Amino acid sequence: MKTPKTRRLFTVILTGLSGAGKSVALNALEDSGFFCVDNLPTSLIKSFVDLCCKTPSITRIAFGMDVRERKFLADFSGTVLALKKKHRVEIIFLEAAENVLIRRFKETRRPHPLGFKDLRKAI
Template sequence: MLDSKINLVIVTGMSGAGKTVAIQSFEDLGYFTIDNMPPALVPKFLELIGQSEDYDKVALVVDMRSRQFFSEVNTILDKIESNEKLNFKILFLDATDGELVSRYKETRRSHPLAADGRIMDGIKLERELLAPLKSLSQNVVDTTELTPRQLRKTITDQFSNSGEHTTFRIEVLSFGFKYGLPLDADLVFDVRFLPNPYYMPELRNLTGLDNPVYTYVMGHKESEEFYQHLLALLQPILPGYQKEGKSVLTIAIGCTGGQHRSTAFAHRLAEDLKSDWLVNESHRDKDRRKETVNRS
């Protein structure tokens, strides 16, 4: 990748226009993101990442917290544009004065340029200072009428790679109820009603990823019936989560210890979903019992 160009996006615009949502969207698109980098470090930072194979997409937020940037904007932008290793764009987020005032009142935050004055004073001054940068921006997005989900979609449409169909990812996770529910789970399914391989000595120290346990768990009629119902439930609703702008959906499947039944079910579900979706499979408690035994 040292011979290919790095895609660089500088995200800027009016305070309250959605830069936080924007930078989160770029992160979901696989960009390396930094919020409020000191302007003096930008050229050096870009020089360093140009020497690395780890970064091909970078998004930097610069706003009125970095006031020095705007006094040196032309010099810094000239350095960036002259860098042959960069594909460079500026994303400028804007909104009407009335909408910005409404958002500040809703969050009860003060405008960074308002000091002890009115919010409108800060907005007016910021708009004047940002006018030259807005005129240089290749992408100007008015977020007045956009919800956060719509803004994420706008950014995805404009900045996702050609051929990149979706940023939606499914995390299939197995766990043990005895160790607590996964805090990041969106959907939780309980398979503790199924026959438990733990009570078979030859299977006790294996996991649901081992063929004897997997075959035992899935070989029961009730296991197959439940799995088919689970798959039939999930397949129609997954597009809805994607449509609503969710970047990661975590499906958690639990049994008592997270070693046998839930692991087998999570593995099968992940394998079946991979034909249509980007899926990551993990097993939180698969080896926890063995670790506990070894410590005793």
């Protein structure tokens, strides 16, 4: 019995500065036909991608990821390297000017994910 060949998915990883527009970019990718997930822990990415490979209708996936997850910095490069062995992976790092980030956090009144009281230090 033949083992089915694993499908190669087109995978986009959106990351960057908090407030730089990851959610907006993720929504745009979703509107373009990507299956999108935001804030999935890096430890679950491999399992999620494996599940997507078993779903023929899913050919393009995108993840929104940032430093809110404690192990993000430690696990990110290993996760990306493992994905690149089997799939096409693009990483998009979003950034914005400091004054734009400060304005966005003030407008939304949401706390910065790093939790500093001084917004400039957090950014």
